[in-house]
Amino acid sequence: MILTNDPLRLALTAGCFMVYGLVCMAPWLRLRRKRRAGAAGQAAAALAPGWIVAYASQTGCAEELAGQTLETLRLAGIPARLCELSALKQRDLAEAERILFLVSTYGEGDAPDAAAAFASRIMTLSLPLPRLHYAVLALGDMSYINYCGFGRALDQWLREQGASSLFERIEVNCNAEPAIAAWRLQLSHLAGTSDAPDWSAPAFGGWRLAERRQLNEGSAGAPIFHLELEPLDGALPEWQAGDLVQVAPPSDPSRAREYSIASVPADGRVHLLVRLHVHGDGSHGHASGWLCRQAEPGETVQLRLRAHRRFRLEDNAGRPLILIGNGSGIAGLRGHLRARAGAGQVRNWLLFGERQQAHDYHYRDEIAAWRQSGQLPGLDLAWSRDGAAQRYVQDLLPARAAQLRDWVADGAAIYVCGSLDGMAAGVDQALATLLGRTALDELAAQGRYRRDVY
Numbered sequence: 001m002i003l004t005n006d007p008l009r010l011a012l013t014a015g016c017f018m019v020y021g022l023v024c025m026a027p028w029l030r031l032r033r034k035r036r037a038g039a040a041g042q043a044a045a046a047l048a049p050g051w052i053v054a055y056a057s058q059t060g061c062a063e064e065l066a067g068q069t070l071e072t073l074r075l076a077g078i079p080a081r082l083c084e085l086s087a088l089k090q091r092d093l094a095e096a097e098r099i100l101f102l103v104s105t106y107g108e109g110d111a112p113d114a115a116a117a118f119a120s121r122i123m124t125l126s127l128p129l130p131r132l133h134y135a136v137l138a139l140g141d142m143s144y145i146n147y148c149g150f151g152r153a154l155d156q157w158l159r160e161q162g163a164s165s166l167f168e169r170i171e172v173n174c175n176a177e178p179a180i181a182a183w184r185l186q187l188s189h190l191a192g193t194s195d196a197p198d199w200s201a202p203a204f205g206g207w208r209l210a211e212r213r214q215l216n217e218g219s220a221g222a223p224i225f226h227l228e229l230e231p232l233d234g235a236l237p238e239w240q241a242g243d244l245v246q247v248a249p250p251s252d253p254s255r256a257r258e259y260s261i262a263s264v265p266a267d268g269r270v271h272l273l274v275r276l277h278v279h280g281d282g283s284h285g286h287a288s289g290w291l292c293r294q295a296e297p298g299e300t301v302q303l304r305l306r307a308h309r310r311f312r313l314e315d316n317a318g319r320p321l322i323l324i325g326n327g328s329g330i331a332g333l334r335g336h337l338r339a340r341a342g343a344g345q346v347r348n349w350l351l352f353g354e355r356q357q358a359h360d361y362h363y364r365d366e367i368a369a370w371r372q373s374g375q376l377p378g379l380d381l382a383w384s385r386d387g388a389a390q391r392y393v394q395d396l397l398p399a400r401a402a403q404l405r406d407w408v409a410d411g412a413a414i415y416v417c418g419s420l421d422g423m424a425a426g427v428d429q430a431l432a433t434l435l436g437r438t439a440l441d442e443l444a445a446q447g448r449y450r451r452d453v454y
C-alpha cells in the first residue's frame with residue numbers, strides 16, 4: 001500500500017530504511033572484518049618460520065616460565081614451539097625467527113644437567129647467526145659466586161655469533177616476582193598483546209605436622225628428622241616421585257625452602273627428611289629450625305607442592321633404575337623406591353653414603369624389607385666414619401664398574417640425590433670415568449641421568 005506519491009517523502013523513507021539496515025548490519029560486518037583479519041593473520045603465522053622458546057632447567061622453575069611464555073605467544077597468535085635447550089639444533093639457531101631462552105644456573109656457574117651437552121658442544125663453536133633475534137631470561141641466586149653464570153655465558157656467546165638481542169638480558173634472583181614481571185612485560189610488547197595468562201605461582205596451603213621423629217640419634221652429624229604432613233582441608237593433592245615441596249617458615253614466609261618429597265600419594269601423607277641446619281654461631285636455619293625444633297606436632301605448616309619434572313621417572317618408569325645419594329638425599333630416592341614398589345618395578349639398585357652405619361642408616365628397616373622381597377636387588381653402602389678409610393658413595397662405583405656398564409647397556413637410568421659439595425661432583429666424575437664423559441652427557445640429554453643436588 002503506497003501512502004504517498006511525493007518523491008521527496010519517498011526518497012526520505014528509502015534513506016531511513018537504508019540507514020536502519022546499515023545500523024542493524026554493522027555488528028555482523030565488524031565480526032566478518034575481524035574474522036577475515038584473523039584468518040589472514042593465521043595464514044601469515046602458518047607461513048612464518050616461527051619462534052622457539054628454549055629452556056634449560058634443573059628443578060623446573062625455568063621450564064615452568066617457558067611454558068607460560070609459550071602460552072602468552074600462542075594467545076597472541078604467534079606460532080611458537082617449546083624446546084629443551086639440549087634439543088636445539090644448529091639449524092634452529094640459524095633459521096628460527098626469534099628464540100627466547102629461559103635458563104637457570106647450577107653447580108658453580110654451570111648449565112643445568114640437561115643442557116651440559118649444549119654448553120660443551122654448541123657453545124664452543126663459532127656459528128654465524130646474523131639472522132637470529134633473541135632474548136635471555138637468566139635464573140639464579142645471588143648467594144652464589146657465579147650469579148646467573150650460565151645465562152650470562154649464553155648471552156655473550158650469542159652476541160659473539162652476531163645474533164641481536166631483542167632487549168637486555170633479564171636476571172631473576174631466587175624467582176623474584178619483579179624480574180619475572182619485567183620479562184612478561186617485554187613479552188607482551190614483543191607479542192603485541194596485553195592478553196597474558198595468569199602467571200602467579202600456586203598459593204601456600206596449611207598442612208598439619210602429623211608426625212616427627214629423629215632418625216639419627218647419637219650421630220656425629222647434625223640431627224635429621226622424618227616428618228609427615230597432611231593437608232588441613234583433607235584433600236591430598238596429586239604429585240609424583242621426584243617432586244618437591246616448598247615450606248614457608250613463619251619468621252619470613254618470603255624465604256621458602258625446598259625439600260624433596262620422600263613419599264608417594266598412596267602413602268596418604270607428604271613425608272620429608274629434614275636436616276637441622278646449624279650456622280657457625282649456633283643459630284638454626286630459618287626453615288629447618290622451624291620444622292625440626294619450633295613447630296610442635298599438630299601445628300600448621302605453610303607448604304606447597306612443586307612439580308620437579310627433571311627428577312621424575314617419566315619415560316624412565318620402565319627402565320632399570322640406579323639410585324645414588326648421600327645424607328638427606330635418601331629422601332628423593334626413597335620416593336622413587338616407593339613408587340617403584342607400587343608399580344611392581346623391581347630392577348632397582350641403591351648406592352648410598354652416610355657417616356656411621358650404627359646411627360646414620362636412614363630407613364634401614366624399610367631397605368631391609370625391600371631387599372628381602374626382591375624389590376632392591378642392588379644395594380651398596382659407604383660409611384665415611386666407620387673404620388680407618390673414609391669411604392664415600394662415589395668410591396663404591398669403581399668396584400662396580402662392570403655391573404654399572406651392564407645396567408646402562410640394559411637401558412638403566414641414573415638418579416642422583418644429595419649434596420652438591422663433594423658428592424655430586426664426585427659421583428659425576430666417577431660415572432664419567434667409568435662410562436665416558438660423552439656417553440654421560442648423552443645420558444643426561446636423553447633424560448637418563450638426572451640429579452636433584454643441593
Ligand SMILES: Cc1cc2nc3c(=O)[nH]c(=O)nc-3n(C[C@H](O)[C@H](O)[C@H](O)COP(=O)(O)O)c2cc1C
Nearest residue numbers: 057058059060061062104105109140141144147148
Ligand atoms: C645446587 C645448586 C647450585 C646452584 N648454583 C648456582 C650458581 O652457581 N649461580 C646462580 O646464580 N644460581 C645457582 N643456583 C640457583 C638456581 O639457578 C635457582 O634456584 C634457579 O631459580 C633454579 O631454576 P630451575 O628450577 O629452572 O633450575 C643453584 C641452585 C642449586 C640448588
